[in-house]
Amino acid sequence: xxxxxxxxxxxxxxxxxxxxxxxxxxxxxxxxxxxxxxxxxxxxxxxxxxxxxxxxxxxxxxxxxxxxxxxxxxxxxxxxxxxxxxxxxxxxxxxxxxxxxxxxxxxxxxxxxxxxxxxxxxxxxxxxxxxxxxxxxxxxxxxxxxxxxxxxxxxxxxxxxxxxxxxxxxxxxxxxxxxxxxxxxxxxxxxxxxxxxxxxxxxxxxxxxxxxxxxxxxxxxxxxxxxxxxxxxxxxxxxxxxxxxxxxxxxxxxxxxxxxxxxxxxxxxxxxxxxxxxxxxxxxxxxxxxxxxxxxxxxxxxxxxxxxxxxxxxxxxxxxxxxxxxxxxxxxxxxxxxxxxxxxxx
Amino acid sequence: xxxxxxxxxxxxxxxxxxxxxxxxxxxxxxxxxxxxxxxxxxxxxxxxxxxxxxxxxxxxxxxxxxxxxxxxxxxxxxxxxxxxxxxxxxxxxxxxxxxxxxxxxxxxxxxxxxxxxxxxxxxxxxxxxxxxxxxxxxxxxxxxxxxxxxxxxxxxxxxxxxxxxxxxxxxxxxxxxxxxxxxxxxxxxxxxxxxxxxxxxxxxxxxxxxxxxxxxxxxxxxxxxxxxxxxxxxxxxxxxxxxxxxxxxxxxxxxxxxx
Numbered sequence: 001x002x003x004x005x006x007x008x009x010x011x012x013x014x015x016x017x018x019x020x021x022x023x024x025x026x027x028x029x030x031x032x033x034x035x036x037x038x039x040x041x042x043x044x045x046x047x048x049x050x051x052x053x054x055x056x057x058x059x060x061x062x063x064x065x066x067x068x069x070x071x072x073x074x075x076x077x078x079x080x081x082x083x084x085x086x087x088x089x090x091x092x093x094x095x096x097x098x099x100x101x102x103x104x105x106x107x108x109x110x111x112x113x114x115x116x117x118x119x120x121x122x123x124x125x126x127x128x129x130x131x132x133x134x135x136x137x138x139x140x141x142x143x144x145x146x147x148x149x150x151x152x153x154x155x156x157x158x159x160x161x162x163x164x165x166x167x168x169x170x171x172x173x174x175x176x177x178x179x180x181x182x183x184x185x186x187x188x189x190x191x192x193x194x195x196x197x198x199x200x201x202x203x204x205x206x207x208x209x210x211x212x213x214x215x216x217x218x219x220x221x222x223x224x225x226x227x228x229x230x231x232x233x234x235x236x237x238x239x240x241x242x243x244x245x246x247x248x249x250x251x252x253x254x255x256x257x258x259x260x261x262x263x264x265x266x267x268x269x270x271x272x273x274x275x276x277x278x279x280x281x282x283x284x285x286x287x288x289x290x291x292x293x294x295x296x297x298x299x300x301x302x303x304x305x306x307x308x309x310x311x312x313x314x315x316x317x318x319x320x321x322x323x324x325x326x327x328x329x330x331x332x333x334x335x336x337x338x339x340x341x342x343x344x345x346x
Numbered sequence: 347x348x349x350x351x352x353x354x355x356x357x358x359x360x361x362x363x364x365x366x367x368x369x370x371x372x373x374x375x376x377x378x379x380x381x382x383x384x385x386x387x388x389x390x391x392x393x394x395x396x397x398x399x400x401x402x403x404x405x406x407x408x409x410x411x412x413x414x415x416x417x418x419x420x421x422x423x424x425x426x427x428x429x430x431x432x433x434x435x436x437x438x439x440x441x442x443x444x445x446x447x448x449x450x451x452x453x454x455x456x457x458x459x460x461x462x463x464x465x466x467x468x469x470x471x472x473x474x475x476x477x478x479x480x481x482x483x484x485x486x487x488x489x490x491x492x493x494x495x496x497x498x499x500x501x502x503x504x505x506x507x508x509x510x511x512x513x514x515x516x517x518x519x520x521x522x523x524x525x526x527x528x529x530x531x532x533x534x535x536x537x538x539x540x541x542x543x544x545x546x547x548x549x550x551x552x553x554x555x556x557x558x559x560x561x562x563x564x565x566x567x568x569x570x571x572x573x574x575x576x577x578x579x580x581x582x583x584x585x586x587x588x589x590x591x592x593x594x595x596x597x598x599x600x601x602x603x604x605x
Contacts, residue, residue, distance in 0.1 A: 093436065229449055233433040235398055240498070241422025241450040286436040 008283045010290045017297040021073070024301050028069045028308040033315050034060050068201035072307040072321070073300040074213040075198070075266045076276075078258045080299020081292050083273025084280070085220050088227035088288055089251050090157050093281065096274040097259040100164040100252070101141035104171035106263035109137020111175045111190050115182050130193065131205075131264035138260030141167050146252050157234070193267045197320045198307050205265050216258035217296055223251055224288035231286060269322045271329025272299050278336055347374045348410075349507045349540040350395055355404035357394050364390045365564045368404070374507055377535050378542045379555030379572075383585055386561040388544040389430060392511045395542060396427040409507045422450035424505035426498035430513040432491055434479060440490050441466065441475040447497030451504055461500055468530055469493040470523065484518040492527060499539055510534065512543040516550065528554050548602040549594070552576060560584055576600040 030041035036057050047055065048062030079097065087095045097103065113133030145167050149160035179187060226247045229237040238244055262269070276299045277291065284290050303321070306328065310319040351371040357364050365387045372378050380388045393399045395406065397413050406413040409424065416424075426447065434443070441462060448458040466472040469489045474482065479490060492515055499508040515531070516524045532554060535541050545551045551558060552572040560568040560575060562584045568575050581589040581602070592601040 091433070091436070225449060229446055231434060231436045231438070232443075232446060233429070235393070235427075235429055236432075238398060238418070239396055239422060239425070239427040240446065241419035243418045281437070285442065286438055287442060 007285050010284045010294075013280075013284050013294055014290075014297070017294060017301060021297055021301045021304070024304045024308075025069050025073060028072070028304050029061055029065045031308050031312050032060070032065060033312075036061065067203050067206045068198050068307065069304055070206050071201040071209050071265065072198050072303045074206075074209040075262045075269065076272055076299040076301070076303025077296040078209075078213045078216050078262050078299075079269060079272040079303070080276035081217060081220050081296040082255045082258045083299075084277035084288070084291050084295040085223065085227065085251055085255055086273070087277055087281075088230060088286075088291075089248065090161065091231055091233070092161075093278060095161075097255055098168070098268075098270070098273075099161060100255075101145045101167035101171065102138040102256055102259040103263060103268050104168035104175075105141020106134040106138035106260055107194060107268060108171040108175050108178075109133035109135070109140070110193055110264075110267075111178045112137070114186050114189050114193070115178050134264035135260045137171070138263055139256050141171060142252060142256035142260075146249070192320065194322075197310075197318070197322070198266050199318060200265075209261065209265055212257060212261045216254055216261075219254050220251075220258075221289070221292045223247060224292055227251075227288040227292075228286075267320070267322060269303070269325055271325045271333065272303055275329045275333055275336075276302055278333070282336075347507065348372065349374050349376075349408070349509050350413075351407045352395070353405050353407075355394065355401045355406055357390065357399050358402050359390075359399045363402075363564055364399075365394060365561075368394075368566050370559060370566070370569055372509070372540045372542060374538045374540055375535050376540050376557065377531065377555050378540075379551040379558040380542060380544045380561065381546075381548065381551065381558060382561035385563075387564040388561055389513050390564075391561065392427060392513050392542065392544060395509070396425060396511055397421060398427075408509070419450055422498070424499075424507060425509040425511070426495040427511040428491055428495045428513055428515060430517070432487060437478045437480050439475070440471055440477055440479055440482070443479050443490050444471070444493045444497055447494040450498065451501075453501070453504065457501075461497055465493045465497050465500065468526075469496070470526060485520060485523065488515070488518045489523060489527070492530075496530065496534065500534070502537055502539075508539040510539055510541045512541065514544055514546065516545060516547065524550070548576065549599075552599045552602070553594070553597060572600050576602060 026038065026041070029045065030036055030038045036044065040057055041061055044055070044057035044061040045066065047058040048066070082097045086097055086099065087093050090099070110130050110133045113130045117129055145160055145163040148163040149156050179190060182190065226237070226242045229240040229242050230247070232240070234244060259273070277295045280291055280294045280298055284294060303325070306324040307321045310321040310324045313319055348371045352368050355368045356366045368391065380391060382388050390399060394401065397416070400414065408416060408421070444462055444465060445458065448461065451458070466475055469492055471486070471489050471493055474486060479487065482490065495510065495512070499505070499510050502508070512531070515527055519527060528550065531541055531543070555572060557570060558572050558575045559566060560580060567584060568580060576591055578589055578591060581587055588605045590603045590605055592603055594601045
């Protein structure tokens, strides 16, 4: 474990991550049921990009694995960076985007979409409808939580956490009620969707993820200096010239959009937003100017690898990626909790 | 030149009036001491001057312009505030915490680094620059936070006028470091920065403050130099204690001894 005060140099962390991410993506596209080795995968990828992708390998790589890997990378990056921003905003290293109700609201929205569409909708339209439901649900939940926590004197972070818990409980209860009325096929879809999965990846989804994810990944680092000041405390940040209301509402909206979109495209994937910023903070410290981009890179790396494991571990059956991230994330997180004294977290 | 002026200001952020009819003006280079019993509104007065609490009556002007009309970032270049308690529990290194005081300024990395170096030497925090803030003792944390707010208003050329607000800056400090910090505050004042501070040690305050304001139940009951304010009657009426006012053997300033 890392001893007190000792950090790894920021440069070396970025170096490792920026080599590791392409490498993990390469491993990901060359792993799967169809046996294609790394050289073959690179060649097939080249064929696909150059447009002469008629052979079987380049179809598998280009049309099936590549969009999935890109989606995993973008979703992982968005979740991890959003987590880092939320932890800074709430001044709580254990905060997670799901704390402010996004995940539960998105779940509810998706469940409503699944139950309402019933068996009439299937295929791409059905998937899109579920995604839309998740996105709208997540955004609505955050707006309600934000409204509840905002009074004339500003936005109370503590109230917001409590309102997040309340909305999460309410959304969970309504989702359970829906499950009560759902038939077996719907139930299975709801529970599969909830476990998280990137198996619906295609270039339409990649386009959506890259557009919205790109905006989120560019917008959040603009708040780095404000987040750094916020760690001192709210009144300290105000006296350092931070416009608290603008910063809080800006961060909340960006995170809601980012996480809502991620949940819509890939279901609920836990622990990436919690564990990745935590590890990065341990390595390079809490300065958000480095922490936000490092978390994004590491989140992308983690989710690409986790999804690869999810695909190949029980092949030909796929594990939901949320199960993999939870199985890896929870023990790691517990070990972090036990050792928090070692890196100055109280 | 007046840095901050409060004209008949009252504040009631949570309903009941916290401060009533506060009326004074603070000049560049002047040190104002704020005293009063617990709950008298000393910290509220600092937050009011810092713009964290809005006045319900009266007007506050900072460098000639209404305080409320100052954009947050410009205000932060002219004024820094050290609150009583710090809630920082993230593992920043000591130098990173102090560096945050330069956040409002766009003075460049080189200038910031030299200010940082100077202040870490002056506040005796240089040897702990690499340590984590969360692992420091109370007095060490206090010096780091002090260095942070000093860094914010340290340079004369950063703002047309400067104001430093300190809520119990000597809290948790040993005698040597108290002396160090008071010297620093005095040095800062001689460069033209106005200072308002809450301190519970009257003798320390008599030593450093040009003027003293006495608050009682949110009202300004006295304002003047320590010679005028520190009388047995004031302490009897406001604090409910009997004191003897002597003379400091070296500085000749009033010396308060509780009987």
